[in-house]
Amino acid sequence: xxxxxxxxxxxxxxxxxxxxxxxxxxxxxxxxxxxxxxxxxxxxxxxxxxxxxxxxxxxxxxxxxxxxxxxxxxxxxxxxxxxxxxxxxxxxxxxxxxxxxxxxxxxxxxxxxxxxxxxxxxxxxxxxxxxxxxxxxxxxxxxxxxxxxxxxxxxxxxxxxxxxxxxxxxxxxxxxxxxxxxxxxxxxxxxxxxxxxxxxxxxxxxxxxxxxxxxxxxxxxxxxxxxxxxxxxxxxxxxxxxxxxxxxxxxxxxxxxxxxxxxxxxxxxxxxxxxxxxxxxxxxxxxxxxxxxxxxxxxxxxxxxxxxxxxxxxxxxxxxxxxxxxxxxxxxxxxxxxxxxxxxxxxxxxxxxxxxxxxxxxxxxxxxxxxxxxxxxxxxxxxxxxxxxxxxxxxxxxxxxxxxxxxxxxxxxxxxxxxxxxxxxxxxxxxxxxxxxxxxxxxxxxxxxxxxxxxxxxxxxxxxxxxxxxxxxxxxxxxxxxxxxxxxxxxxxxxxxxxxxxxxxxxxxxxxxxxxxxxxxxxxxxxxxxxxxxxxxxxxxxxxxxxxxxxxxxxxxxxxxxxxxxxxxxxxxxxxxxxxxxxxxxxxxxxxxxxxxxxxxxxxxxxxxxxxxxx
Numbered sequence: 001x002x003x004x005x006x007x008x009x010x011x012x013x014x015x016x017x018x019x020x021x022x023x024x025x026x027x028x029x030x031x032x033x034x035x036x037x038x039x040x041x042x043x044x045x046x047x048x049x050x051x052x053x054x055x056x057x058x059x060x061x062x063x064x065x066x067x068x069x070x071x072x073x074x075x076x077x078x079x080x081x082x083x084x085x086x087x088x089x090x091x092x093x094x095x096x097x098x099x100x101x102x103x104x105x106x107x108x109x110x111x112x113x114x115x116x117x118x119x120x121x122x123x124x125x126x127x128x129x130x131x132x133x134x135x136x137x138x139x140x141x142x143x144x145x146x147x148x149x150x151x152x153x154x155x156x157x158x159x160x161x162x163x164x165x166x167x168x169x170x171x172x173x174x175x176x177x178x179x180x181x182x183x184x185x186x187x188x189x190x191x192x193x194x195x196x197x198x199x200x201x202x203x204x205x206x207x208x209x210x211x212x213x214x215x216x217x218x219x220x221x222x223x224x225x226x227x228x229x230x231x232x233x234x235x236x237x238x239x240x241x242x243x244x245x246x247x248x249x250x251x252x253x254x255x256x257x258x259x260x261x262x263x264x265x266x267x268x269x270x271x272x273x274x275x276x277x278x279x280x281x282x283x284x285x286x287x288x289x290x291x292x293x294x295x296x297x298x299x300x301x302x303x304x305x306x307x308x309x310x311x312x313x314x315x316x317x318x319x320x321x322x323x324x325x326x327x328x329x330x331x332x333x334x335x336x337x338x339x340x341x342x343x344x345x346x347x348x349x350x351x352x353x354x355x356x357x358x359x360x361x362x363x364x365x366x367x368x369x370x371x372x373x374x375x376x377x378x379x380x381x382x383x384x385x386x387x388x389x390x391x392x393x394x395x396x397x398x399x400x401x402x403x404x405x406x407x408x409x410x411x412x413x414x415x416x417x418x419x420x421x422x423x424x425x426x427x428x429x430x431x432x433x434x435x436x437x438x439x440x441x442x443x444x445x446x447x448x449x450x451x452x453x454x455x456x457x458x459x460x461x462x463x464x465x466x467x468x469x470x471x472x473x474x475x476x477x478x479x480x481x482x483x484x485x486x487x488x489x490x491x492x493x494x495x496x497x498x499x500x501x502x503x504x505x506x507x508x509x510x511x512x513x514x515x516x517x518x519x520x521x522x523x524x525x526x527x528x529x530x531x532x533x534x535x536x537x538x539x540x541x542x543x544x545x546x547x548x549x550x551x552x553x554x555x556x557x558x559x560x561x562x563x564x565x566x567x568x569x570x571x572x573x574x575x576x577x578x579x580x581x582x583x584x585x586x587x588x589x590x591x592x593x594x595x596x597x598x599x600x601x602x603x604x605x606x607x608x609x610x611x612x613x614x615x
Contacts (some may be wrong), residue, residue, distance in 0.1 A: 140310025355553025401569020
């Protein structure tokens, strides 16, 4: 008896135009998924049709709480949504798939990987929004209960093998040192610094920017294996190597070079922070998780919420149940309302407001100003940079907030401190000069701010060194990494001024006197450079009556009111919106800010408590 094809007899198989197997005299139709029951997930098994070599698959529905088989969860980047290939399914049917999914299935079959897999594009009926919502809701559980997680980054990564080799050597050198003083390690690796540039292709891979991979790595049951062509690197090797580069090695690389920016921008360290928090008994607070994940991207803006919620705390009610029939604005509004009103969690206001970066166009949106527009992504990072600071602008006052029935406005209790009057935009704040403005422009900017301090009642009695400390604290918002005491902060500020005066630095090279990475000066200067990079989305301002100096949203304007809201650990700026009989009755939330002299409850004695209705 002749051998049969996997799903239909050999005698009925002919070649179609695409080269895929097609039953003779029969038109192939698209595969129809078997519906999932409550708590069910769909797993896939892959193989090749023995006569044609085409990739084929079979599905199995199982209950995630009572798994009869083990499976591997696959993490990958979806890429283009165009369905350019097919995969053969049971009964001679097929599914149209994307190039990325086609590549993943060939990789798994070519490496002779047996068993079951969870490949979300194939294991979820993408046309069934109800099934999609139900599966997205338990995606964290699906990855957590897998036997392991494999990540596929593809084959087209420039210098991928050299990058992995360098990371392995960094990790090996670090393991062999086992010392807190890494200066000798830095010098040992210094001849290999040119290889840092080879990391560019690796860390610019879209996989590292995709928000869903954060969840997939954070909840993974063990070490995630990253596959790049035929090479494999465990996450447990990748993360320590990148951490070392971030904290030690790159301090010895020219500060405005591509290599210096590279690892700092990678998401590896950030993901591992979340992974460690979760492993210690997470989940995280939802507001904390959303702020952590600002930089990551999603295809669907609603997934900015749904992709984070599985490793964060649950909210009362159902504001986080995935609903792909709801509008983006409705999803964002319901989540912000639940955090503010139900949880009294003011973290969400760190990313809220209308005053964010000029590098992200304002979206046509109906969102209230107190609701973060998570689509803006890293344009919100200026506020996030202060999120973990131990400020207490409202002192020990308990939070006060009330909402209206239609989620359009919220009412806060707070104190109006002063009015914004002076603006000091950072020079050359364009997309091409995000890091530091050099030379005379930066000097003039500092001179303008120091002139304000000389005139302001609060600061004019201070010495020159004390004024430098005020400016340095405000620029850094007291959030330098590593943390710096007053003397170190002033030294870092003065070193930054010296670099701006140095012609070699303008040309992209460190002066000869600054070549040694063991000096503290490099760390001080690096802390300032990191903070100054955020001035593309923040702005220095001065107030009219009290002469306070602050760092706030880029689009803060004259007439904005500096306030303390009860429950919010930062001061904030509000814009008057609607007035009645000469009194402001509604306000627009501009954003949080750092204000020297207001961060630890000092403002509670500066005025009476009043209500603010924010729309």
